[in-house]
Amino acid sequence: MKAKIAVLAGDGVGREVVPEAVKVLKAVAERHGHAFDFVSADVGGQAIDKIGVPLPQETLTLAKQSDAVLLGAVGGPKWEGLDYSLRPERALLGLREALGLYANLRPAKLYMALADASTLKKEVIEGIDILVVRELIGGIYFGKPKGIEKIGGVERGVNTEVYTTDEIKRIAKVAFEAARKRRRKVTSVDKANVLESSELWRRVVTELQKGYPDVELNHMYVDNCAMQLVRNPKQFDVLLCNNMFGDILSDEAAMLTGSIGMLPSASIGAQVGLYEPIHGSAPDIAGKGVANPIATIASAAMLLSYSFQLEKEGAAIETAIVRTLDLGYRTKDIHSAGTRLVGTGEMTDAIIRNLG
Ligand code: NAD
Numbered sequence: 001m002k003a004k005i006a007v008l009a010g011d012g013v014g015r016e017v018v019p020e021a022v023k024v025l026k027a028v029a030e031r032h033g034h035a036f037d038f039v040s041a042d043v044g045g046q047a048i049d050k051i052g053v054p055l056p057q058e059t060l061t062l063a064k065q066s067d068a069v070l071l072g073a074v075g076g077p078k079w080e081g082l083d084y085s086l087r088p089e090r091a092l093l094g095l096r097e098a099l100g101l102y103a104n105l106r107p108a109k110l111y112m113a114l115a116d117a118s119t120l121k122k123e124v125i126e127g128i129d130i131l132v133v134r135e136l137i138g139g140i141y142f143g144k145p146k147g148i149e150k151i152g153g154v155e156r157g158v159n160t161e162v163y164t165t166d167e168i169k170r171i172a173k174v175a176f177e178a179a180r181k182r183r184r185k186v187t188s189v190d191k192a193n194v195l196e197s198s199e200l201w202r203r204v205v206t207e208l209q210k211g212y213p214d215v216e217l218n219h220m221y222v223d224n225c226a227m228q229l230v231r232n233p234k235q236f237d238v239l240l241c242n243n244m245f246g247d248i249l250s251d252e253a254a255m256l257t258g259s260i261g262m263l264p265s266a267s268i269g270a271q272v273g274l275y276e277p278i279h280g281s282a283p284d285i286a287g288k289g290v291a292n293p294i295a296t297i298a299s300a301a302m303l304l305s306y307s308f309q310l311e312k313e314g315a316a317i318e319t320a321i322v323r324t325l326d327l328g329y330r331t332k333d334i335h336s337a338g339t340r341l342v343g344t345g346e347m348t349d350a351i352i353r354n355l356g
Helices: 014-032 045-051 057-065 090-098 112-117 165-180 196-209 222-231 243-256 294-306 311-326 344-353
Strands: 002-010 035-040 068-073 103-109 129-135 143-151 154-160 185-190 216-221 238-241 264-268 273-277
Touching (some): 014 035, 014 068, 014 294, 068 090, 103 165, 103 243, 129 165, 129 243, 165 196, 165 238, 185 196, 185 222, 196 216, 216 222, 222 243, 273 294, 294 311, 294 344, 311 344
Parallel strands (some): 002 035, 002 068, 068 273, 185 216
Antiparallel strands (some): 143 154
């Protein structure tokens, strides 16, 4: 197949791991006879430095005209003093909104070779396979009113958590459909004991479940869920979350699997899907060639499966990652005694060799 992929490396380690994922995609294209056209553009802090805004019009147009977007990460200390409206992270919100990406899928699956890299006991995490389905363009990150105002000499910061019935329905549908391809269990996360928006969330999800009698539905308060994720993560199959709860819980789920450098994500909704590692720009390790490229390479695998329906090719990348880990290759974040410490590029080369 022929496809155009927008490549937005962004800042920090994004600039190191995205080219590695592109290398893997090129290797897959060559082996399976596909023609992928990779077009790069500026985003985040890098775009601010060059053009003055985090999401230039040219980048947005490229993203809209592509078949899929591969993103690295944005942000870093250099831009932290800027006004919120100009910060690198605004680019993410802008892309999600403009592309209508209302569903963020974050799988947290334990690679058995890495069971020892987790801070949790092996018996607690062995066999975990969770899919966090996070609502991405609603809730408190977008709700209005928002801002900081001064009333009578006192400053007041305001954000608004708001969800409509339709917004809840469309994300819950994604969770129920995903559960049907997995272990048929959805845990819907809310704070319905305190928040009205959660009360509506719970009611709408419960109603929608009637159309999915083959899928089991549980509701769980977010504080309990945070606790259960470290106590007994194996109980979860699909976790359905609003924007903020999903943001926080997916990082927690990530840590169960050993390193944030391992976890991919897919954001879908309308025509163009966006694929990115769940980690940020990691300024503490950027430029050292030690970043783990696996989260981004696994995001590229999701891109092939979800946007191009190239499931076989996506699975080939995942198998190559497992093989490489089984052979003992480890970047610094997942390294343990007796395994082979490699840098970003060496890890990618090993994965490409294991593509079969
Ligand atoms: P982070 O994910 O960048 O880093 C957290 C920790 O994980 C760090 O110790 C880092 O070294 C490590 N880490 C991250 N990716 C790694 C990789 N591939 N391999 C090995 N180790 C890795 O989160 P942070 O430090 O809170 O944020 C840094 C910057 O990134 C901030 O400016 C933040 O706003 C931004 N950020 C961007 C995104 C995104 O672009 N989607 C997401 C989160 C944070």
